[in-house]
Amino acid sequence: MKRYTIKLLKEEVEELKGIISKGSHSSHTFRTAYILLNCDEGEYSEKVTNEQISRVLKVGMRTIDRVKKRFIEEGLVGVLERKPTSREYEKKIDGELEAKLVQLCCSEPPSGYSRWSLRLLSDKLVELNYVESISHVAVGNALKKMNLSLGK
Numbered sequence: 001m002k003r004y005t006i007k008l009l010k011e012e013v014e015e016l017k018g019i020i021s022k023g024s025h026s027s028h029t030f031r032t033a034y035i036l037l038n039c040d041e042g043e044y045s046e047k048v049t050n051e052q053i054s055r056v057l058k059v060g061m062r063t064i065d066r067v068k069k070r071f072i073e074e075g076l077v078g079v080l081e082r083k084p085t086s087r088e089y090e091k092k093i094d095g096e097l098e099a100k101l102v103q104l105c106c107s108e109p110p111s112g113y114s115r116w117s118l119r120l121l122s123d124k125l126v127e128l129n130y131v132e133s134i135s136h137v138a139v140g141n142a143l144k145k146m147n148l149s150l151g152k
Contacts, residue, residue, distance in 0.1 A: 006041060015076065016037050039064065104116070118143075
């Protein structure tokens, strides 16, 4: 594994100490600031081993290595802020399925039930082959988005 050497400038050390001592920041920012200050091999601090940092901050060795690498590649601002997620979620419920869901909600519930539940609706959508599979949570979110309530 490639070793990254962190040598912070005086301004960077002061900024990191400011993050730690005052203000409200995310736990990610605090943890990253502590890791960078302890990994600093510059003239403004003494060297602490990764094992000591890992034990005191209760983080893994890989986390320390990733913080160091990100600091070298992206700088101080890049390492302190979280990256936005790049994951894209596929929507299961489109406009056509929403219309079918509303139609189903307005129909009579199955015999033995006084009204539709989210689980009954999701099971019925699968049973009618509108979708291959869908959770009751997705059905609830779609109804919430449309301001529909099963209780009314």
